[in-house]
Amino acid sequence: MSTVDMEETGVPAPAPENGNAAKPRPGANRKFRLFGKEYRVFDVLTGFAVIAPALILGAIFVIAPMFISLSYAFTDADLFALNTAKWNNFANFASVFTDPKMWNALGNTCLFVVLAVPLQLGVALGLALLLNKDVKCNTFFRWAYFCPVMLSLAVTSFLWMNLLNEQEGLFNGLLMSLGMKKNQNFLGSDYGMFSIIVVSVWQGAGYQMLIFLSGLKNIEPALYEAASLDGANKWQQFVHITLPAILPTTSFVLVTMLIGAFRLITQPMIMTPQGAADVTGRETTSTMSWYIYQQGLISGKVGYSSAIALVYTVFLAAIALTLRKVMDVKD
Amino acid sequence: MEEVLSAEGTQAAPAASPENGVKPRKKWTAKRVTLRVLLYLGMSVLALLFLFPVWWMVVNSMKSYPELQEQLSSLRTFLPGNITHWFTSYGNLFTSEAMSGTMWRAVLNSIFYCAVTVTGVLLVNSLAAYALSRLKFPGAGVITTIILLLILVPVETSIVPQIVILSRLGLLLPGTRILGYLLPGFVSPFYIFMFRSYFVGIPKEIEEAAEIDGAGKFRTFFVMIIPLSKAIFATVAIFTFMGAWNDYVFPQYIFSANVELMPLQVFLQQVNKAVPKDTAMVMAALTISTIPIAIVYIFCQRYIVEGVSFSGLK
Numbered sequence: 001m002s003t004v005d006m007e008e009t010g011v012p013a014p015a016p017e018n019g020n021a022a023k024p025r026p027g028a029n030r031k032f033r034l035f036g037k038e039y040r041v042f043d044v045l046t047g048f049a050v051i052a053p054a055l056i057l058g059a060i061f062v063i064a065p066m067f068i069s070l071s072y073a074f075t076d077a078d079l080f081a082l083n084t085a086k087w088n089n090f091a092n093f094a095s096v097f098t099d100p101k102m103w104n105a106l107g108n109t110c111l112f113v114v115l116a117v118p119l120q121l122g123v124a125l126g127l128a129l130l131l132n133k134d135v136k137c138n139t140f141f142r143w144a145y146f147c148p149v150m151l152s153l154a155v156t157s158f159l160w161m162n163l164l165n166e167q168e169g170l171f172n173g174l175l176m177s178l179g180m181k182k183n184q185n186f187l188g189s190d191y192g193m194f195s196i197i198v199v200s201v202w203q204g205a206g207y208q209m210l211i212f213l214s215g216l217k218n219i220e221p222a223l224y225e226a227a228s229l230d231g232a233n234k235w236q237q238f239v240h241i242t243l244p245a246i247l248p249t250t251s252f253v254l255v256t257m258l259i260g261a262f263r264l265i266t267q268p269m270i271m272t273p274q275g276a277a278d279v280t281g282r283e284t285t286s287t288m289s290w291y292i293y294q295q296g297l298i299s300g301k302v303g304y305s306s307a308i309a310l311v312y313t314v315f316l317a318a319i320a321l322t323l324r325k326v327m328d329v330k331d
Numbered sequence: 332m333e334e335v336l337s338a339e340g341t342q343a344a345p346a347a348s349p350e351n352g353v354k355p356r357k358k359w360t361a362k363r364v365t366l367r368v369l370l371y372l373g374m375s376v377l378a379l380l381f382l383f384p385v386w387w388m389v390v391n392s393m394k395s396y397p398e399l400q401e402q403l404s405s406l407r408t409f410l411p412g413n414i415t416h417w418f419t420s421y422g423n424l425f426t427s428e429a430m431s432g433t434m435w436r437a438v439l440n441s442i443f444y445c446a447v448t449v450t451g452v453l454l455v456n457s458l459a460a461y462a463l464s465r466l467k468f469p470g471a472g473v474i475t476t477i478i479l480l481l482i483l484v485p486v487e488t489s490i491v492p493q494i495v496i497l498s499r500l501g502l503l504l505p506g507t508r509i510l511g512y513l514l515p516g517f518v519s520p521f522y523i524f525m526f527r528s529y530f531v532g533i534p535k536e537i538e539e540a541a542e543i544d545g546a547g548k549f550r551t552f553f554v555m556i557i558p559l560s561k562a563i564f565a566t567v568a569i570f571t572f573m574g575a576w577n578d579y580v581f582p583q584y585i586f587s588a589n590v591e592l593m594p595l596q597v598f599l600q601q602v603n604k605a606v607p608k609d610t611a612m613v614m615a616a617l618t619i620s621t622i623p624i625a626i627v628y629i630f631c632q633r634y635i636v637e638g639v640s641f642s643g644l645k
Contacts, residue, residue, distance in 0.1 A: 148381055158617055292489050
């Protein structure tokens with residue numbers, strides 16, 4: 001605040017609503033300089049007043065959690081006795097890497113990402129390509145594929161939990177009416193993760209389909225006409241016109257989907273509340289976000305949970321950076 | 332930006348354009364007919380795959396539970412039940428002993444949380460964006476940079492540190508829990524960014540005219556800027572509403588001990604685990620919690636498409 005330099009002094013700032021003046025009021029024009037920039041007193045005051053709610057809430061609920069996470073990772077903080085937290089340096093991190101449950105959760109999450117993301121991307125693109133054809137009842141098909149997106153993750157999970165129910169679910173009912181073995185446990189350790197993958201793709205694909213569809217519509221029809229005049233077949237047109245045109249859309253969709261998939265928590269939490277443990281006690285549907293949640297909020301080990309979250313953030317950042325590099329090369 | 336969901340007749344890329352005679356209508360050869368039939372068949376099967384669970388949910392919410400159980404193993408499970416039972420399960424949901432009348436509370440809670448969140452989000456973020464785009468004040472540049480960073484860097488923002496902060500601020504006590512649930516949802520770097528990009532595009536002359544007429548900054552904002560940016564306000568309101576209505580993990584933790592404060596999505600768990608189990612009632616609860624979102628998607632497509640294409644620009 002050293003370089004404050006009032007240009008016009010002694011003019012009292014009038015109230016904002018006080019105006020029948022034909023030119024800008026003198027008070028509003030009062031200026032001062034700070035770090036070589038010129039500001040109007042009135043703008044500065046209004047500016048701070050107007051941005052204050054966002055600034056305060058943002059500092060408390062967006063910025064502070066990051067620092068809390070960062071610093072608690074080096075303590076033995078307990079949710080139910082936050083005041084007695086003591087530094088324990090790298091002890092948390094030492095246990096993170098030797099925690100079989102963490103590795104299990106990481107493995108499950110990666111399995112979900114590796115299977116669900118390409119599947120959903122493929123389904124979404126396939127549906128968009130079908131809808132982009134000149135078909136009757138286009139609107140009906142579009143709404144049909146989009147329909148599951150209208151269900152929230154919680155509704156989707158509860159619905160499919162009932163559909164896949166071991167005792168009286170629709171699927172077991174259908175299997176029985178087809179004369180097959182009844183009472184398949186679709187949410188047990190054998191099929192649990194695959195059920196979650198199928199359900200997630202079913203719920204989410206319609207959304208990305210819409211994004212792809214608007215990308216496809218932006219392609220000039222003239223491009224295809226020119227290509228077919230030059231004798232290019234449908235496949236060549238797809239590879240040389242359609243694919244390059246939707247590549248930016250694809251990379252955007254892919255990155256958003258990856259981030260979402262790595263944060264999987266609602267579906268397994270609702271559909272397999274016990275984590276679908278197998279005979280050895282390994283929870284086959286435990287995921288990283290869920291494990292961080294359980295450690296921090298259920299067991300109350302905030303310190304340990306923050307350490308896992310920190311390691312996971314670094315892991316995700318590394319993936320995001322790699323991906324960005326790969327895509328830049330492609331472009 | 333046209334409505335992607337229900338726009339009639341897509342401009343299929345290699346489509347024939349009979350009117351201007353550039354390309355003659357293709358002949359119906361046997362091969363083409365077969366391909367068309369296969370295309371429609373495939374698309375219909377896919378439509379069936381995407382629709383049948385939702386269809387089953389709605390149809391079975393309109394049956395009594397014994398009816399549902401009885402028809403489960405036959406194809407009748409996909410057909411509407413006896414018309415006298417259409418609203419039995421909905422009635423049970425709101426009045427039955429097992430639910431002890433708390434379903435009403437859940438619906439009202441959800442409406443209340445959504446209303447407060449939408450109002451808060453619109454006010455807090457649009458005002459911040461207005462300050463950043465129109466008012467010169469020290470620190471504006473730094474704040475803008477921080478907001479961009481927050482959007483670009485995907486941090487694993489788990490709910491654990493947020494709960495820690497709420498607990499430290501005394502916002503998780505039985506009496507303050509509602510505030511603790513609502514406050515963190517008000518500010519969003521992404522919505523500030525969205526508002527800011529929109530405000531920057533509004534010509535400055537409009538405001539200068541208002542200022543010359545003697546309107547203060549606040550008045551200018553409410554009288555000039557908001558009416559000019561209805562579209563972005565509607566988009567943000569719709570996305571906030573859908574997010575707030577569908578929110579699960581956070582309220583599920585905060586209100587785990589308060590059935591009477593639970594929003595609908597969290598209350599679903601209570602319906603689902605009620606004893607004796609009533610699948611028809613569960614389906615009724617699921618249908619009710621989906622209706623508002625379906626209405627929004629059907630009537631507010633324009634704004635949703637705008638929001639989707641905006642997030643695509645990032």
